[in-house]
Amino acid sequence: MITPRTPSGVLELLPGEQVAFQRMLEAIRAGYERFGFLxxxxxxxxxxxVLLTKTGGETERQVYFVQSTGALEKVRDGAAEDAAYPELALRFDLTVPLARYVAEHEHQLTFPFRRYQMQRVYRGERPQRGRFxxxxxxxxxxxxxDELSVRHDAECxxxxxxxxxxxxxxxFTIQINNRKLLRGFYEDLGIVDPDRQAAVLREVDKLDKRGEDHLRTTLTGEGFGLPADVxxxxxxxxxxxxxxxxxALARLAAVEAASGGSGALAEGVAELREVLTLVRALGVPESDYRLNFSIARGLDYYTGTVYETTLDEHPQIxxxxxxxxxxxxAGQYTRSRLPGVxxxxxxxxxxxxxxxxxxxxxxxxxxxxxxxxxxxxxxLLDDQLALASQLRHGGINTEAVLDxxxxxxxxxxADRAGIRFVAILGPQEVADGTVTLKDLRRQDQFTVARDEVVSALRVELAQPLV
Amino acid sequence: MITPRTPSGVLELLPGEQVAFQRMLEAIRAGYERFGFLxxxxxxxxxxxVLLTKTGGETERQVYFVQSTGALEKVRDGAAEDAAYPELALRFDLTVPLARYVAEHEHQLTFPFRRYQMQRVYRGERPQRGRFxxxxxxxxxxxxxDELSVRHDAECxxxxxxxxxxxxxxxFTIQINNRKLLRGFYEDLGIVDPDRQAAVLREVDKLDKRGEDHLRTTLTGEGFGLPADVxxxxxxxxxxxxxxxxxALARLAAVEAASGGSGALAEGVAELREVLTLVRALGVPESDYRLNFSIARGLDYYTGTVYETTLDEHPQIxxxxxxxxxxxxAGQYTRSRLPGVxxxxxxxxxxxxxxxxxxxxxxxxxxxxxxxxxxxxxxLLDDQLALASQLRHGGINTEAVLDxxxxxxxxxxADRAGIRFVAILGPQEVADGTVTLKDLRRQDQFTVARDEVVSALRVELAQPLV
Structure with a gap:
């Protein structure tokens, strides 16, 4: 007998939780489709x-490689060719597969290519709470x-x-910033070298954790040697x-006015101005988005607008x-320039x-x-099954007890399983041509004519429970 | 530059095909949920x-093993422990994971446990047309x-x-048979040993390909030595x-009457009778199901009712x-007896x-x-975006052209991409407070008031095109 165990580091859900998870997936899918993504x-x-062209360091160490039994035996027997890696590896994000997909199918796609993708990804992390x-x-x-209007940055x-x-x-609040504005700001301060900028940004990123004094000490200290006023x-x-x-617009004007004339800063300000204006035109309430100059995101990858989203009542998340x-x-796969957001x-x-x-x-x-x-x-089994069929044909998800x-x-x-309605068909109901409906949420009960059971339940199910 | 290539043996779809595929997935999900599966x-x-307890031979050879970079390096350096296999492997079906899931979470589930699962599975097959x-x-x-009423066999x-x-x-036609009936039939013919039965069934399974004469020669020949009348x-x-x-009921009566009194055959006949009766009670038209005594399915696994489904106009599929x-x-994981269908x-x-x-x-x-x-x-960008927002808030999937x-x-x-409607907002429409709607499928065009555009489109989209 083998002990049945889920591998560590995965989120396996019980059915009730899976239903909740599935509803979230469907809400996200519906939202993406609402905005015209395929x-x-x-x-x-x-x-x-293909997967490992761009990576290195930590990511590469976390990649899961895949080998069939046959390939594995060849490695064991020393008969495998001396390849650096096995032939296949699990995706560690959806960005590299998107790059490969767009480059491979470039001539069959229409641009701008609007795609959504909801799949699992894999990282060989050491398992710990909340890390998967x-x-x-x-x-x-x-x-x-070749190009993509900055207007699309407002869609996100x-x-x-x-x-x-x-x-x-x-x-929740959508925090918006712009990497060009960041770059320009640091250039104005004389921090021009990209590596040095990145190093400063990494320190700034620890501000919340370590506090202002620690940042002052670090940036004015030996490694960085920045003047105190900078x-x-x-x-x-x-x-x-x-x-x-x-x-937000006033703060952009202020940062532009204070600028030493960096072109990058001016460009970032202009982009943010356009993005914010279109975000409002797209109907996002102004309480739900804000400029946040601390947002930097992936330093190697992003080049313009950047976003983060936080829950107002749960900032710790x-x-x-x-x-x-x-x-x-997809510069690693094609000579075509493919900008995106x-x-x-x-x-x-x-x-x-x-x-x-x-x-x-x-x-x-x-x-x-x-x-x-x-x-x-x-x-009354036949009647019971006929009622279940009637409900299912009416589009109502129905379980029939057969045991x-x-x-x-x-x-x-039914109550424990979170099933809201029970449709009872006993000898009396069969004689009367009725069904007794119990609403377990409202603790209510009523009798309807057999041929009205679908429409009655549809009306009930369409009303929110509050 | 690396050539972007999909690994061989996978079905990667372009967006238009993915939409069709997604609709099929959603129809299957809706059908499963309609019948009360979680x-x-x-x-x-x-x-x-855990994965490889029950398998052997071909399946095991086709398993994909998974190793992180770290584990792989240990194998290379000879520092890995001498395990038979790497720690993890990709699932090759959904049955073994179901067995593991039910055995692991047994005490948190309600039985009968009705679950559906729609995920990808992996087999290290040699790639060939139509094999994935x-x-x-x-x-x-x-x-x-412990037990599960045969009534549930009618739900499938x-x-x-x-x-x-x-x-x-x-x-399509749903072909139904019963392994107990098969077993009893062969026992009545004196073919009692399970291995011998399985060998005969394997030959019978080739009937369509090799023809009756070949089967006669084989079964009466040296290996089997069955009498010609058998x-x-x-x-x-x-x-x-x-x-x-x-x-169907008459054929069951006939096979029972002709039987030499095998208990297994009588049991199989009784089960099929009950299943067929309930299938009809569940509203399946009698033209869509049939008894088919040639269906055997997985010889080691199935013990009662078995099903296959064929497309009437495409039997070759x-x-x-x-x-x-x-x-x-899940006998390999738990002492609880867990019968299922x-x-x-x-x-x-x-x-x-x-x-x-x-x-x-x-x-x-x-x-x-x-x-x-x-x-x-x-x-008119702001107006255009406001219209897109209005449509999206109305639940209509909308793409706005921003370039x-x-x-x-x-x-x-729009026409090439299969987008049915175009909502045009030019200077005239803005002045009039209207929107011009083009229906690219019906090649029709009409103008509606701006505040009626959502309801107008909903009416159009609710009508089938035919």
Whole structure:
């Protein structure tokens, strides 16, 4: 006998939780489709040579390689060719597969290419609380050929706003910044070398954790040697948060006025101005987005607008949806220049965090099953099944009890399982041509004519429970 | 520069095809939920010791093993412990993960446990046309604890009927048989030893390919040595197909009357009688199911009712949905007896075959995008975005063109992309407070008031095109 064990570092859910997770996936999919994005899916593994062109260091160490039994035996027997890696590896994000997909199918796609992709990705991390080796990413990207208007950068906050409103997990704020503005700001301060800028940004990123004094000491210290007044300017800059649309525009005007004339800064300011204006035109309420000059995101990858999204009442969760603008998606695979902008929701981690914070009450949730048809009397089995069929043909998710047992026990099962309605068909109901409907949520009961049971339940199910 | 290449043996789709595939997945999911099944998902990999308990031979050779870079380096350096296999392996079906899941979470589940699972599985097959290394399986199972009424065996044909009616890929027939009836029939003929029975069944399974004469020669020949009249009885038996419900019951009565009194045969007949009766009670038209005594399925696994489903007009495709009843799901993981019944749809292979047969016109399909809002005049950008927002808030999947270009080109894009409606907002429409709607499918055009555009489109989209 083998002990049945889930591998460590994965989020495996019980059915009630899976229903809640599935609803979130569907809300994200609906949001992406609402904005005109098309679905794609890529295989779980890519050719190792294709997957590992751009990576190095930590990511490469975390890659999972895939080998069939045959290939493995060749390695064992020393008969394998001396390749650096096995032939296949599991994707570690959805960006590299997107780059490969767009480059490979370039001539069959229409640009700007608007795709969404919701699949699991894999990282061989050391398992620890809240870190997963397998997790869902839900990505959306707009990829242009040769060029892509900055207007598209305004679509991402609008998508985020639609999805997180639908998910109803509390108030949130979309934090917006621009890498060109950041670059220009540091250039104005005389920090021009990209590596040096990146090093400063890494220190600034630790501000929340280590505090202002530590940052002052570090940046004025031996490694960086920045003048104290420059460090104060940095500290003031990264703490800029706008409050409302007009304030955001005013803060952009202020940073531009204070600038030493960096072209990059001016460009970043102009882009942010356009993005903010269109975000408002797309109907995002101004309370839900803000400028935040501390947001930098992936330093190697993003080149313009960058986004993070935080839950106002749960800042400790960190960003629940991030992304940004990049200059060239697939330079490692094609000579075509493919600029793009996109965002990603790490749903497994988000779900786990919401559950930890008590915001997903999965076990008490509603089942996908809407009606239980209990077995009241084994002699009425044909009638019971005909009722179940009638409900299913009417589009209602219906479970029929086929194993018998006491009615009270069947009702308790429905209640525990989160099935809201029970449709009872006993000898009396059969004689009368009726069905007795029990609403377990409202603790209510009523009798309807047999041929009206579908329409009656549809009306009930369409009303929110409050 | 690395050539972007999809690994061999996977089905990667262009967006238009992916939309068609996604619709099939959603129809299957809706069908499973309609019958009261709950979703679960399991990780793509399992612990190798858990995955490989029951397998052997061909399956084991086809397993993909998974190793992180670190583990791989240890193997290279000879520092790895001398384990038979790497720690993790990709699932090769959804049955073993279900067994592990049910055994592991046994005390948190309610039985009968009704679950559906739609995920990809992996087999290290040699790539060839129509054979995939990665493919979707869409499984549904009802698992009992200690016992499970044979009534549940009638649910599978009802689910199959609902789903393949919804998929609208042409008329189909659900072929039903019973392993106990098969066993009893061969026992009556004096073929009692299970291995000998299995060997005969394997030969019978080749009947379609090799013909009757070859079967006669083989079964009367040296290896089997069956009397000629026994072989004729086998030939007559395996060619039994019922035509309608009453004929099915009559054929069961006939096989029972002809029986030498095998208990297994009588049991199989009784089960089939009950299953057929309930299949009819569940509303499956009698033209869509039939007895077929040639169906045997997995010889080691299934113990009672077995199913296959064929497309009437495309018999060459073979079974598109198969399954059956098993005695004990998870004997390798738990002492609890877990009998069950289930079916599986191999969607990647089915989709590929339908495409090959010209039954999926993916590229000409309808997009998930329902309306394109073209950019008529850059000066009207804010109005254009407000219209897009209005449509999206109204639940309509909307793409807004943000890069400009000639209107004619934008219309051609919508047409090619399978977007049915175009909502045009030019200076005249803005002045009049209207929107011009073009229906590219019906080649029709009409103007509606701006505040009625959502309801007008909803009415149009709710009407089928035919």
């Amino acid at each position: 679905p794609i899916e890529t295989p779980v593994f890519e050719r190792s040579d 080796r397998e997790f869902y990413q839900c990505d959306v990207d707009i990829v242009g050929k 906050p609008a998508v985020i706003h639609t999805i997180f409103t639908d998910l109803a997990i509390g108030p 460090v104060e300017q940095i500290l003031a800059f990264v703490q800029v948060r706008s409050d409302g649309h007009e304030d 960190g960003s629940i949806c991030s992304g940004g603008r990049y200059d060239n998606l 996109g965002i990603s929701i790490g749903l497994s981690r988000l779900f786990w965090q919401l559950r930890e914070a008590g915001l997903v009450e999965a076990s008490a949730g509603e089942s996908t099953v809407q009606v239980l048809v209990p077995q009241v009397d084994a002699a 018998g047992g006491k009615l009270g026990k069947q009702l308790r099962y | 979703p679960i998902e399991t990780p793509v990999f399992e612990r190798s010791d 290394r990665e493919f979707y399986q869409c499984d549904v199972d009802i698992v009992g604890k 044909p009802a689910v199959i009927h609902t789903i393949f009616t919804d998929l609208a890929i042409g008329p 072989v004729e009885q086998i030939l007559a038996f395996v060619q039994v197909r019922s035509d309608g419900h009453e004929d 073979g079974s598109i949905c198969s399954g059956g009843r098993y005695d004990n799901l 289930g079916i599986s749809i191999g969607l990647s292979r089915l989709f590929w075959q339908l495409r090959e047969a010209g039954l999926v016109e993916a590229s000409a399909g309808e997009s998930t995008v329902q309306v394109l809002v073209p950019q008529v005049d850059a000066a 400009g270009g000639k209107l004619g080109k934008q219309l051609r894009y």
